[in-house]
Amino acid sequence: MSDPTAPAAPRVPTVDLRPWLSGDTEARAAIARTVDDALRTAGFLLVTGHGVDPALRVRIREAARAFFTLPAGAKEPYAARVGGRGWLGPGAEANGYAEGTETPPDLKESLTFATHEPFADPRTNAEWYAPNVWPAEAPGLRALCEEYLARMGELENHLLALLGEALGLEPDFFTRHMDHPTYGFNINWYPGTDVVGAPEPGQFRIGPHTDFGTVTILDRQAGKGGLQVFTDEGGWEDAPFDPAAFTINIGDLMARWTGDRWRSGRHRVLPPPADAPAEELISLVYFGECTPGTLVESVPAPVGRVAYEPVDSHAYLREKLNSITVG
Secondary structure: OOOOOOOOOOOOOEEEOHHHHHOOHHHHHHHHHHHHHHHHHOOEEEEEOOOOOHHHHHHHHHHHHHHHOOOHHHHHHHEOOOOOOEEEOOOOEOHHHHHOOOOOOOOOEEEEEEOOOOOOOHHHHHHHOOOOOOOOOOOOHHHHHHHHHHHHHHHHHHHHHHHHHHOOOOOOOOHHHOOOOOEEEEEEEEOOHHHHOOOOOOOOOEEEEOOOOOEEEEEOOOOOOOEEEEEOOOEEEEOOOOOOOEEEEEOHHHHHHOOOOOOOOOEEEOOOOOOOOOOOEEEEEEEEOOOOOOEEOOOOOOOOOOOOOOEEHHHHHHHHHHHOEOO
C-alpha cells in the first residue's frame, strides 16, 4: 500500500543513465519503469550520467553567439527555410502553427543543421540531404558541432534501447530503424527585447507545440523566459532545470508509434520577461528521427491505446515541417 504522506513523484523525473549503461538488470528495469511513467504523463524527463562533456556545450554556445550577434547583413547569405541548412532569421518560423494556432513568428534566430551523410537513393537524397552550411564568421563551430552530433547519435541510440525496454519489447525495436537516420540540429538564440522588440500579444520565443520526430535531446539554459511543459495535472509549468542534465522529450512520431501510450511532450519557450528584458539564452536542440522509408505502425494493445493508420515516417515529418514555415 502506498504511503499517502509520501511526496508525489515528480511529473518530470531525473534519470541517471549510468546504471542503465552498466548493464545492471535490476537497475535497468527500475529505470525503464520510471521512464514509462514519465512519458505517459508529461512526455518529458531529464537524464544525467550521459557522458557528454559540458565544456563542449559551452564552446558551441560561444562560437554560435559570435555569429548571432553579427549585423543582419552578414548573416543574410546563410539564410535558409525551415528544414534547410543555415540561418533561420527573425520571422522564419512559428511553431504554434503546428497546433493550428496562428501566432506571431517565434522570437528567436537559429543555426540549423541536419543529416551529414548522403543517401544511396537519389530521391531520398534530394529531399533529405544537403551539405551543411558552416558560417565562415564562426570559425571552429563545425568541428565542435560534429563532435557534439556524434555524441548525440550515441545517446539517441541508448535512449531508444531504453524506450524499447520501457515498452516491454525487444531491445532493438526502435534501434533497428536507425541504419541511416535523418536528424535535425538547431542552435536557438533567444535574445532580449533590445534585439527582438517588445513581444506582441500571443508571441513566444517558441510557440506552444509538440516536436515531430522520435526523441528530442535538449541542452538548455535556465531563464525566466525559458522552457515550460504542459501536463494535464499541472497545466503549464516551468520545466525543472539541472545544468548537468539533458531534457528529453518524445515527438509525435514516437507517440504514434506507441499507440499514444506515451505523450508527445507539449512545450513552449516564454518571451523575454518584463522584469528581465535583456535576458539572452541559447539552446542546443537535437531532433532524433529514423531511417527514411520506415513504416511506423502503432504498437498493438495492451501496450498501445490507439491504432493509428501506418505512415511513412518521412512523409509524416515533411508535412509537419511544412506546417510551421512562415511565408
